[in-house]
Amino acid sequence: MTRRARFVLFLVAAAAVALLFVAAFVRLPPFGGDFHPYGDRAVRAAFAHRTANAVAAVNFDQRALDTLGEETILFSAVLGAVVLLRQIAGERRRPPRRARVSGAIRRLGVAMLPVALLTGLYVVAHGQITPGGGFQGGVVVATALHLLYVAADYGALERVRPLSLYEIGDATGEAAYVVTGVATVLAGSAFLANVLPWGTFGTLTSAGTVVVLNAAVGMEVACGVVVLLATFLDQAVEIEEPSHAPASGGTPDGSGGDAG
């Protein structure tokens, strides 16, 4: 279609869809009402299992299968990115160049790194009692490592980032979630039932399996995000465009990102 035809088609269609939306949205319940049947039930259920953070109870206890699905979506996205951004025949790797970083940034980055790591681990560990959890904390842990890229250079990041370990960690986090569910079935309960002792409300050891699943997701997200960023950074920093000579079907050379 020409640009114009496409635009006209879209405008006409979008106008019709907008009408549908307006007709539907004016019939939504009014904003700020106090009728929340599902929310009330979810909070009651969270307290019944001594989980202070009701969101964590929904994610890792009441609707734990949804979270398994979401975790798997991230796992697949990482796997897919690794596949799609792989080094293909004809592309060459070159070692990253040393970068000059000013002293102030270097000192600040090195000082921030342990703090950021610890914060991430804290957010994962306290997911059942305060806002946060495996997804949020995992991202913080992964980005903490990348302070090295900012404070030093890509070579330094590669030295603390043996990718094969992180890939195994990614898969282990995914597997741990599933294994927890299978274990609950073997224990004679329903899949992903909260069978561990629920502990004392509001303490680190409360909420039973929520803690375990949070840790599994935290591990998967932290490792997965590291691998994901590594895949993109490799494309940007190390892998060069293929030469225009016809590829001879040979396998690409170059070792993984853990040289050094």
Place this chain on the structure above:
Amino acid sequence: MNVARLLPLVVVVPLLGAAVLAAGGRRLPRVASDSVSVAFAAVSAVLAGAALLGGAHGDPYVVEWLGGWRPGPGGQGVGIVLAGDPLSLGLAAFASLLVVAVLLYSWRYFEEPPRRGSGSFPALMLIFQAGMCGFCLTGDLFNSFVFFELMGVVAYALTGFRVEERRPVQGALAFGIVNSLGGYAMLLGIALLYARTGELGFAQTGRRLDGQHPDALVLAAFVLVAAGLLVKAAAVPFHFWLPDAHAVAPTPVSMLLSGVMVELGVFGVARLYWTVFAGPGGLPQEAVGRALVAVGVVTALLGAAMSWRQRHLKRLLAFSTVAHIGLFLIGAGLLTAEGTAGTSLYVLAHGCVKAALFACTGILLDRYASVDERELHGKARELPLTGGLFVLGGLAVCGMPPFGTSLGKAVAEEAAGHTGHWLTAVFVLASAVTGGAVLRAGLRVFAGVGTRPEEVRRRTGAAGSADHTGQRSDRSDRTEDFATDADSTGDVGTRGDEPPETGGRLRRIPVTMLAVPAVLLAAALAAGIVPQWATATADAAQFFASHEGYESVVLDGVNPRPAPGPPAHWTAVGVLLGLLSTALGVGAALLGLRRRTPSEGTERLLRLPARLQSGHIGDYVAWTVAGVALLALLTAPGTHTFG
């Protein structure tokens, strides 16, 4: 341990396999990772089969509340339920078995696995299987959205798997963008339903709607969720992504996408209607039926016509899938148990046949580095077995008795005939034209029938030379590198510029690559011959098409008594119509073989739809929005009750 406890394992066992492969794929030798993937996929298939048989002996439904969150007496719960009725369990088992077949077909398939791990391809396949099984079995709106997205994410990566080339990446991108739009529509629709009912389960939402009057919000919710599912099903005008993706995906992936994934979209729409909207507070049956049948008819006719004019075999099969999706939508859109029974039979048999045809096409691609019908003219005479399977598959697509495709078509046709005889004609025409296109290509490639093609312009290093270099086609100087259908000659060829997927050209066809399509075709044949198969499917359809039954079994735990379903067996009329569509298909194929170029008339007729298949993602997005609007306009009349 009762059988319901095993239901979640159907979904999660493949995930465990994927994790093992992703972690160990780098260290495992190729044979080990392939074996592990087949083992995990097979375990899941066995579990689904066990649940199906376990349900058949006593209660038809297998219901499992995850985490033990069984709702209270009023049906007020917070948990997710897996509700396997015989039909969805059967579909999950079928999807799992097809994954096993595809994994066997791709045994040692890609010679150049990604540098980091040869386990990634089978791992993605296993996650795909988990997504499909989860989508089939879940009884929860939001959970079905999660699995819808999971299927999508994996399918995009699998489609673009051969990143050495430009087209797979472009196809995967179109697929990803259009399907993501569908996902957003679906999520918005689910949010509207949640706002109205405060529930997320199919059964709970349906029961809350039962006590209310339908209004614009209910209509919009249905339109949005159904639009998302119809994008997955590749119904017109959401279908544009499918040919662009299926034609460039690796062959094993095409087998799964066309064989079962798009059909899951139709299944999803049907289940959405029956479980949520079929009650008194939902949408009137005639409104939903009108929308689905109208979309189905257009999809069937357009898909068939576009399929006829392809030379690129994978695109031909992809458009044939679009046409059959149209027929499935008509059958499911009749909203009767009979139509559902026929469509279910048809879907299963068609999945086997379509996967077998893609498998044969894969053999051609890996041996001749081309899937262009004219260029391969007579070349594959040396592959009589593959040719035989391909032609048999073409006859099965036409609907030749006693294939299961024919039986399913006959039952669905008869159900459609109660609505109007012209619908029967659509069934006959669409299957004849798509089957005829396959037969035409098969006879030309494997038997050298027909006029010699006009001399194809040959480049050096193109088809026929042994050292294949994988350079781009001579149409790469166009702004879009797509093999689009936009050129008026219908000359979408590949000119030997498709690198084989096996690393080098096949000298000998591996036995797995031939055995898999043979077994699949045998299964399609068995589906038509074994009468118990048809009656069991019809009984399953009876349960599937029951709004109250689903609600009471999920929320009240009252399993309905097994009741005999609609009749699903061969009738004289069905056999005659099957023979008629086969005769028409064969006739069309012979006509097509005699012509040197497509006739002027068909060309003029098809110029517009061909031009719309432009490869431009902006076009596809505009059509997707238009599709939502069309669906609303088709469904709206007669849905408003003022009260």
